[in-house]
Amino acid sequence: MNYLNLAFVGIAAFLFVWIERKILASSQYRVGPPILQPVYDLLKLLEKETIRNFFASPMLPFVPFVGLSALLVVAAGLPFAGIPASIDIVTTIFLLLLVSVAYPIAGFLSFSPYGYISARRAAIQILSYELPLTLSIISAAIFHQTLSFNNLSGFSFYLLPAMAVFYVCALAAMHKKPFDVPNAVEELVAGSETEFSGIPLAGFKLIEWIEGVILAELFFLLFIGIPDAITHIVSVTVIFSSFAIVEAVTPRLRIDHVTDFFIKYMVPLSIAGVVIACCVRF
Amino acid sequence: MTFVKKSPWIFHLNTGSCNGCDIEAVACVTPGFDIERLGAKLVGSPRHADIILVTGPVNKHSLERIKTVVEQAPKGKVIVGIGACTISGGLFKDSYNTDPPLGKHMPVTMYIPGCPPKPEAIIAGLAKALEALK
Numbered sequence A: 001m002n003y004l005n006l007a008f009v010g011i012a013a014f015l016f017v018w019i020e021r022k023i024l025a026s027s028q029y030r031v032g033p034p035i036l037q038p039v040y041d042l043l044k045l046l047e048k049e050t051i052r053n054f055f056a057s058p059m060l061p062f063v064p065f066v067g068l069s070a071l072l073v074v075a076a077g078l079p080f081a082g083i084p085a086s087i088d089i090v091t092t093i094f095l096l097l098l099v100s101v102a103y104p105i106a107g108f109l110s111f112s113p114y115g116y117i118s119a120r121r122a123a124i125q126i127l128s129y130e131l132p133l134t135l136s137i138i139s140a141a142i143f144h145q146t147l148s149f150n151n152l153s154g155f156s157f158y159l160l161p162a163m164a165v166f167y168v169c170a171l172a173a174m175h176k177k178p179f180d181v182p183n184a185v186e187e188l189v190a191g192s193e194t195e196f197s198g199i200p201l202a203g204f205k206l207i208e209w210i211e212g213v214i215l216a217e218l219f220f221l222l223f224i225g226i227p228d229a230i231t232h233i234v235s236v237t238v239i240f241s242s243f244a245i246v247e248a249v250t251p252r253l254r255i256d257h258v259t260d261f262f263i264k265y266m267v268p269l270s271i272a273g274v275v276i277a278c279c280v281r282f
Numbered sequence B: 001m002t003f004v005k006k007s008p009w010i011f012h013l014n015t016g017s018c019n020g021c022d023i024e025a026v027a028c029v030t031p032g033f034d035i036e037r038l039g040a041k042l043v044g045s046p047r048h049a050d051i052i053l054v055t056g057p058v059n060k061h062s063l064e065r066i067k068t069v070v071e072q073a074p075k076g077k078v079i080v081g082i083g084a085c086t087i088s089g090g091l092f093k094d095s096y097n098t099d100p101p102l103g104k105h106m107p108v109t110m111y112i113p114g115c116p117p118k119p120e121a122i123i124a125g126l127a128k129a130l131e132a133l134k
Ligand code: SF4
Pocket: B017, B018, B019, B020, B021, B055, B056, B057, B082, B083, B084, B085, B086, B090, B091, B114, B115, B116
């Protein structure tokens, strides 16, 4: 257990979502919310009524917490400033997939047409980005000849294709702007979260906020990887802010364009990344 | 201490208005006014709503739908009527198809008068409606 990283992720989740909303607001010449706004939002959701949908499965309110606990396991396992990792790369890939799958499952179970459409789109999107995401992580593992987070040895130009693929796939995994097809608020009300209120909705919000920090942290560990607390915090903040800037300046793609983009460009690029890493090492 | 006052999520419900009030209500989230400063945010689902902004004279076709939507919001919701239409029927007072005062059909916490009210008036009204949230 790495309590330091868990504390960092916990604080950063709230701070980063505020940074993101501030960046979005300033890109539209607005003022934006106060710094404690995410905390207020979460506390308010915790004290709201949890509505039970009569038609939906009784297990429905527990779905977000499966994803949330998987995320917290990853957060507690990643290395932070010299403290060694207690989970390896394969476990991380598996747990992150569990987090992504919680969203469509909630949509399918929630007995709402919006949730159903959103869940279908999310499932298609997972099928598109999961292969290049995994391949880009694997090319980092092959390049550094390790499956543990402890022996990763920093930045290399040979990993640039894998880096680009990981960045784009992270945007898709977080449902950020060019790839926010599953939770497109203008079309789908609130996506899979439409039928949720109160504490389960708070669970979904926490997944959304923490997943951003974890993916930014993974990007730092796999491709930059300097074991120093200040560098770690500053780089993760910069990476997350760049996600928010992309969110602010891009429009939404259609679901078939998303699939096209990942199958036509990201999969070959990630395979190229694996081949480059193999050529360098073997 | 209740945190609803710090983060009121607003659901916008049109009951057959002329679209004037809707434009002014949506203008509240635009750069000039920006109710996100107060922590407020427009949400798409009534399940997430704390404040329900209702515009328009209640017409007979939409009445059942409005009631269903309002029932779907969690407890502690506050209903705010915008515009002369919700108060008296406004322009549509003598229409065969409307059933005006909104308060006849559901408990309305406050009305914001005007045809349409300015965004400043809507924000002032919302700030007062926050007092009623608990
Ligand atoms: S109050 Fe005036 S502006 Fe508002 S919906 Fe009625 S007629 Fe339109």
